[in-house]
Amino acid sequence: MSETAPFTPTTATAKLYLDDLQPGQRHVTGSHTLNADEIKAFAAQFDPQPFHLDEEAAGRSFFGGLAASGWHTAAITMRLMVDGLPIAGGVIGAGGEITWPAPTRPGDTLQVHCEILEVRPSRSRPDRGMITMRSETRNQRGEVLQLLTTKVVVFRRPPGENAEG
Amino acid sequence: MSETAPFTPTTATAKLYLDDLQPGQRHVTGSHTLNADEIKAFAAQFDPQPFHLDEEAAGRSFFGGLAASGWHTAAITMRLMVDGLPIAGGVIGAGGEITWPAPTRPGDTLQVHCEILEVRPSRSRPDRGMITMRSETRNQRGEVLQLLTTKVVVFRRPPGENAEG
Numbered sequence: 300m301s302e303t304a305p306f307t308p309t310t311a312t313a314k315l316y317l318d319d320l321q322p323g324q325r326h327v328t329g330s331h332t333l334n335a336d337e338i339k340a341f342a343a344q345f346d347p348q349p350f351h352l353d354e355e356a357a358g359r360s361f362f363g364g365l366a367a368s369g370w371h372t373a374a375i376t377m378r379l380m381v382d383g384l385p386i387a388g389g390v391i392g393a394g395g396e397i398t399w400p401a402p403t404r405p406g407d408t409l410q411v412h413c414e415i416l417e418v419r420p421s422r423s424r425p426d427r428g429m430i431t432m433r434s435e436t437r438n439q440r441g442e443v444l445q446l447l448t449t450k451v452v453v454f455r456r457p458p459g460e461n462a463e464g
Numbered sequence: 465m466s467e468t469a470p471f472t473p474t475t476a477t478a479k480l481y482l483d484d485l486q487p488g489q490r491h492v493t494g495s496h497t498l499n500a501d502e503i504k505a506f507a508a509q510f511d512p513q514p515f516h517l518d519e520e521a522a523g524r525s526f527f528g529g530l531a532a533s534g535w536h537t538a539a540i541t542m543r544l545m546v547d548g549l550p551i552a553g554g555v556i557g558a559g560g561e562i563t564w565p566a567p568t569r570p571g572d573t574l575q576v577h578c579e580i581l582e583v584r585p586s587r588s589r590p591d592r593g594m595i596t597m598r599s600e601t602r603n604q605r606g607e608v609l610q611l612l613t614t615k616v617v618v619f620r621r622p623p624g625e626n627a628e629g
Contacts, residue, residue, distance in 0.1 A: 345539035346546055348554040361556055361617065369557055370542050374510035374535045381511055389513045391526055392534055394563030394611075446559075452526065 314387035316456040317428040320418050328383035328411040331375055333367065335405040341371040366402035372409070372445045373397060376436045379411045388454045393429070395449030401442050408439040416448070420455070427454045479552035481621040482593040485583050493548035493576040496540055498532065500570040506536040531567035537574070537610045538562060541601045544576045553619045558594070560614030566607050573604040581613070585620070592619045 335354070342351030346368035349356035357365040381390050403409070412435045420428040429450050436445035500519070507516030511533035514521035522530040546555050568574070577600045585593040594615050601610040 341539075345543045347543070348546055350554065361553060368539075368542065369559075370535065370539045373538065374506075374533075377533065377535050378510045378512070381513055388526060389515065392564070394534075394561070396559070396561050398559030399557070 314385050315453075316387050317418065317420065317430070317453040318456045320415055320430055320453065322415050322417055324415045326384060326413045328379035328413070330408050330410040331379060332406065332408040333371075333375065333403070335365055338365060338367045338371065338403075338405060341374070342368050345370060362402050365405055367404075369397075369399040369403075369445070372399065372403045372436060373447070375409055376411050376434060376445060376447060379409065379436075380413065380434065383411070384413070386451070386453055387456075388452075391452040393450045393452060395447060397445065397447045399445050401444050403438070403444045407444070409436055409444065411436050425455070426457075427452060429453070479550050480618075481552050482583065482585065482595070482618040483621045485580055485595055485618065487580050487582055489580045491549060491578045493544035493578070495573050495575040496544060497571065497573040498536075498540065498568070500530055503530060503532045503536065503568075503570060506539070507533050510535060527567050530570055532569070534562075534564040534610070537564065537568045537601060538612070540574055541576050541599060541610060541612060544574065544601075545578065545599065548576070549578070551616070551618055552621075553617075556617040558615040558617060560612060562610065562612045564610050566609050568603070568609045572609070574601055574609065576601050590620070591622075592617060594618070 339352050342348065348368075350360040350362045350366055351357070351368050351371075354365050357363075377390075384390055414433050415430055416433055417431040418428065419430070430453050431448065431450055434445075434447045434449065435443050436447070437443055504517050507513065513533075515525040515527045515531055516522070516533050516536075519530050522528075542555075549555055579598050580595055581598055582596040583593065584595070595618050596613065596615055599610075599612045599614070600608050601612070602608055
């Protein structure tokens with residue numbers, strides 16, 4: 300994806316409303332490098348399987364080496380999006396589709412490439428709408444580790460608040 | 465869902481292979497009750513938005529009160545499935561669809577109701593296949609907090625290993 304149509308606001312304090320968003324807008328988040336200890340700590344709490352906990356056991360598994368839980372990749376992706384997308388009212392996901400085309404490995408630097416696919420004002424609630432966003436979580440070699448297409452609730456700009464809001 | 469066709473193995477040490485699974489089989493996991501501190505700790509690390517971090521701010525938000533990150537609900541769901549489903553080789557998700565019909569609240573007791581929708585042996589790799597599983601994460605009132613339909617890689621029973629494996 301190119302950076303030709305970013306959806307970052309023009310001032311540091313500005314928040315984005317539905318009115319500011321349109322299909323084709325793109326945003327690349329900051330990055331996070333994760334290490335083996337982080338992978339194991341998340342797995343111990345939420346996904347305690349040998350291939351997420353122990354290098355040796357992981358080497359003999361489906362993954363051929365230590366790999367992060369897919370839900371860990373998803374959680375890091377959320378953190379990068381929350382830190383990077385100044386959507387007014389927050390990033391409120393209603394659900395979507397998720398796949399993990401390749402495992403996340405110790406030392407990988409994750410960065411999320413977001414693109415808005417659709418912007419749809421609500422018919423029944425005039426203060427909000429829904430966007431569909433495609434988010435690719437890539438590592439430092441550009442490999443796609445996670446592909447997430449989500450619907451996100453976004454509010455409309457309140458009357459009287461200007462675009463620099 | 466009824467418990468008429470569970471897919472728990474018959475002995476405590478037995479592992480389930482693709483050969484043991486068929487559409488319609490169901491399993492109910494153990495449960496986990498989460499509190500406000502857990503919700504805030506997960507959010508501080510992965511989803512630091514006011515409605516996941518602070519009761520007062522949450523009360524004024526879209527959620528009308530403290531709510532867990534959807535990714536926290538997903539992570540707890542994974543833990544309950546990993547602890548409860550003795551699939552040989554582990555629970556290896558390839559991706560799927562996820563929605564959060566209702567927020568997860570402090571004090572909610574989560575339990576996952578799983579049902580196998582499809583079992584498909586791989587054409588190219590005779591040692592494995594893919595199942596499609598629908599997993600409803602419900603609270604103590606039976607409200608569905610998360611609906612997850614995933615594809616999971618499952619291995620076939622190795623030649624020579626008997627069904628009590």
